[in-house]
Structure formats: C-alpha cells, structure tokens
C-alpha cells in the first residue's frame with residue numbers, strides 16, 4: 001500500500017458571509033422616518049447586528065458610534081443581536097475524532113463528508129498535535145544512515161521516529177488496508193458498494209481526515225471558541241478553534257476581537273475573553 005498522507009494543520013475556508021441589501025435598508029429607514037441614518041460599520045455582518053439592536057429601541061438617530069455600539073452589546077450580553085450575523089465555513093484537515101466533538105455544538109449546522117458514499121481507500125491521516133515532535137523525527141531521522149554515532153549509540157531521534165512508525169503510523173495504515181480488503185471482498189461477493197463501505201468503515205481509525213461545512217451565527221461561533229480554544233479542550237480542536245477565530249476576527253473585528261491570545265506551556269495559545277456567553 002502506498003504511503004498515507006499526513007496532515008498537520010486544519011484549513012478553514014469562509015464560504016459565506018452576511019450581506020445587506022442597501023436598497024432595502026434605505027427603504028426601511030425612509031419608511032420608519034430615519035432617512036439620514038448611516039453606519040460606519042467595517043462590514044455588513046456588524047451592520048446587521050447594529051440594525052437589529054437599533055430597531056429594538058428605534059434608535060436610528062444619535063447614540064453611540066458603530067464600534068462602541070457593538071462593543072456595548074457584547075459587554076451587556078445583548079447576545080441575540082449577534083445572531084443576525086451568520087457565516088458558513090468549510091473545514092478540512094481535521095480528524096474524525098475532532099469532528100465528533102465539533103458536531104456537539106448544536107447551533108453550528110453541519111454537512112459532513114459521508115464515509116458511506118465516499119471511498120476511504122485514499123484517506124489522509126491527521127496528526128495529533130502531541131505527536132508533532134515524533135512525526136518530525138520519523139520524517140527526518142529514520143532510515144537515512146546518519147543515525148548511528150561513532151560510539152554505536154543510536155540517535156534518540158531515530159528511536160522516537162521508529163516508535164512513531166510502529167505505534168501510530170503503521171497501525172493506522174494497517175486499518176486502512178483492512179478497510180480496502182473488507183470493501184473489496186464484500187463487493188466481490190455482490191454486496192452494493194454503499195453497504196460494503198458501511199461495514200468496512202468500522203475499522204477506520206479516528207485520525208482519518210474528514211471535511212465538514214458549518215453554518216452558524218456570531219453568538220454560536222463565540223460559544224464554540226470559548227469552549228474549545230482553551231487549555232481544557234482537546235489539542236486538535238483547540239488548534240481548530242484558534243484558526244476559526246482568526247478567520248472570524250478578520251471578517252468582523254467588532255464581534256470577535258475581545259478574545260486575547262494567552263500562551264500555553266506547550267507552545268500553543270488559548271483564547272480568553274471577559275465577555276463569555278453573551
């Protein structure tokens with residue numbers, strides 16, 4: 001069987017973002033007696049949050065400037081206004097183990113690649129963050145002749161690399177071999193392909209890559225970030241939550257820049273805010 005590709009980081013794609021119909025906004029403002037109102041919001045996502053909040057109090061005249069207004073909503077926990085801003089992200093390069101945790105967030109609507117329809121013979125493995133060092137030894141220090149010192153001692157980096165090979169890479173790859181064998185035998189015996197994959201996938205390891213599209217509003221994304229971008233979360237989903245936050249902060253700084261990076265002993269970061277669960 002050929003080598004299985006190993007993925008070390010997730011990729012986050014922003015497929016969908018909020019957009020305001022300016023003509024309809026103008027019509028609304030005219031009809032409600034505020035034709036002169038405008039906002040200096042940097043993006044439509046934040047503008048939608050602002051219009052929702054201003055509608056509550058019919059406050060389309062005077063009041064706080066945009067940035068202050070949105071910050072105030074977060075400070076006082078007027079979180080329902082944040083639900084008007086919705087993003088659709090696609091995440092690739094995460095493991096099935098990670099996606100199992102991800103889909104527990106009930107306000108992030110998922111569509112996930114199916115293991116019943118999509119053949120897993122050419123899957124990739126997602127490396128758990130704790131094994132990055134061992135993987136590096138495996139890639140750079142095994143089987144290249146530089147590893148035995150003059151004293152006859154084995155380079156410890158080679159030992160770690162071989163350990164990684166024996167206890168992580170080979171068992172995972174063997175599972176994919178079993179999958180292919182099971183699938184091949186069952187379909188050769190006349191079983192429909194979907195049914196054969198259904199049975200064969202039961203031996204796949206948790207590290208196989210999956211792809212998932214998620215749609216959620218700013219409040220739901222914040223809840224996800226708060227629970228998963230912390231030291232208490234699994235390291236892989238923490239890495240993902242930090243990557244998701246970076247994308248969303250770029251999209252709408254007013255809704256996500258209250259999170260601060262806090263360095264952790266393992267060299268990664270967690271995110272912390274004083275405004276949890278708005």
Ligand SMILES: Cc1cc2nc3c(=O)[nH]c(=O)nc-3n(C[C@H](O)[C@H](O)[C@H](O)COP(=O)(O)OP(=O)(O)OC[C@H]3O[C@@H](n4cnc5c(N)ncnc54)[C@H](O)[C@@H]3O)c2cc1C
Pocket residue numbers: 104105106107108223227228232233234
């Ligand atoms: C560090 C960590 C360890 C974990 N370990 C485990 C584990 O060992 N086993 C396990 O099964 N899970 C575990 N989880 C998952 C966890 O239990 C939640 O399922 C997951 O974090 C989603 O949280 P949530 O339900 O608050 O979020 P969401 O589903 O996103 O809901 C958001 C918020 O909406 C409200 N809400 C949603 N649904 C309801 C409801 N039905 N009734 C009332 N309020 C509701 C709550 O305020 C909730 O916080 C762990 C999570 C973390 C972060």
